Amino acid sequence: MFRALFCFLITLTALMPSLAHAERVRDLGQFQGVRSNQLTGYGIVVGLPGTGDDNLEYLTQAMKGVSGRMGLQLPPGISPGLKNAAAVMITADLPAFAKPGQRIDVTVSTIGKAKSLRGGALIMTPLYGADGQIYAMAQGNLAVGGLGVAAKDGSNVTINIPTVGRISDGASVERAVDTGFDSGGTLRWNLFNADFLTASRVRDAINRMVPGTASIEDGITLSLRLPADADTRASLMAAIEMIDVDPAETAARVIVNSRTGTVVINSAVRLSPAAISHGKLTVRIDEDPRVIQPGPFSQGKTAIEQNSTITTDEEKRSVALFKPGASLSKIVDALNMLGVTPADLVAILEALKQAGALKAEMVVI
Known part of the structure; x- marks a missing residue:
């Protein structure tokens, strides 16, 4: 019964003329929990042609740790030559609903005195979320858009930024983030910019399509009472995002x-x-x-x-x-x-x- 009513409402919405200067609900806000999450990690880039860091203490310790995991114990008191390696920070965005096994892009940036990451490869590095948990593992060859060339007399030429690289699909997701999409009887939708009039118009537009669904919590949040079934809920959310709403005029x-x-x-x-x-x-x-000039013989x-x-x-x-x-x-x-x-x-x-x-x-x- 609900599915039949839902299909009828979707068809009716598609036939209604759109408002002048109207914007879609998806352009005015987003559902709470349906968001990306930032990941960061600390790692080592190897294989550089002499453009890496030079005996940084934290890089030396990291290289010893990597060597130890590979079964190679470096003699105490000996520091490895590190011109071919660089300490880097890795950043990435974990999209909403990303599942284990999916791939995401990563950005790699130097944190020491490395001159260029061109030609380097990132050693397997865990990426952490804000809660300290590992959500992805990064590894791969870097694509660097910049170029740096130095001569023995001290002159150098730098094109773009050679100390930042990117690895397309360079990390595999290891843990999913719970968005709360399929739990609870209500789902919240938040405006990008707080406005009571716009929130009221969005509420009215949703209730015209599915009566009794939306109510306002404050100037930025609407509470939506949606069915618990994930398939029906997703279809209804898609329909809500495509509703045209005439937002309030922005403040002067x-x-x-x-x-x-x-x-x-x-x-x-x-x-x-x-x-x-x-x-x-x-x-x-x-x-x-x-x-x-003074006159002649005037002693001036x-x-x-x-x-x-x-x-x-x-x-x-x-x-x-x-x-x-x-x-x-x-x-x-x-x-x-x-x-x-x-x-x-x-x-x-x-x-x-x-x-x-x-x-x-x-x-x-």
Whole structure:
């Protein structure tokens, strides 16, 4: 009975026209637990053509440990030559629902003074999760996009980053992560950005498709009452992700990058009535010192006479008047008419904010 109702609802949803400016539920948030997990590990890359680390203590200990596992005991007090090996950190993302035996990509980065990982091979290394458990084992030959060349006189050429490599399908998954997908009577769905209005619209859209399924827990989380059967639950989750929802308009923000001078104004920014006059005053001082020679037999001394010229130049600018509720396009047109630079734009926006005319939050990054 439930399957028949479900199929009918899916067909009805497919025939409904999509909303203008609507976004899919899957683009607004994600189901709790359906996420990737970060893995890290510490290992050794061998087979380098003399571009590895040079007698690092932790690398020496690691090499002795590797040799010991292979049945080779190095004599006490003797350090192996390590120019052909490098200590590295391995990072990887474990996708949701990854099962033992599947392969994932890994990134390998040096942590010492190794010059390049080109031509190296990673020795089998365990990858740990945040809980300290082993979730994957990494091993393989590195693909390095960078290149470094050094000469005996100290000159060198480096292209891209030769100290970072990647191994495609370089790790095998050894342990699965429990996502809670098929346990419990409810499943939570979280917005990427908290917004009560958007959460309400998502809830209403889900309940129109399957009545009584969704309820709001807070401004970011919806609780979904889904059937316990994994197959039906997965089909219903897929249908929910494809629902079109018209999200709430984003909050008015002006983003200022203080390092690059980049200014971004979103479409929600509005202005109260305001007038802007912007101009520049340029003061230029030119120095033209002259050497003054004393007259013959005057017993005077040669002196330097200062000769300065000061000029001023003030650019004439128009006054831009904003009417109530001026939109982003009007703001941009007016500021372009004034010919402002990014630095001037920041100053103008700060002044408008202080005057109470700018209806937006200013964020400096």
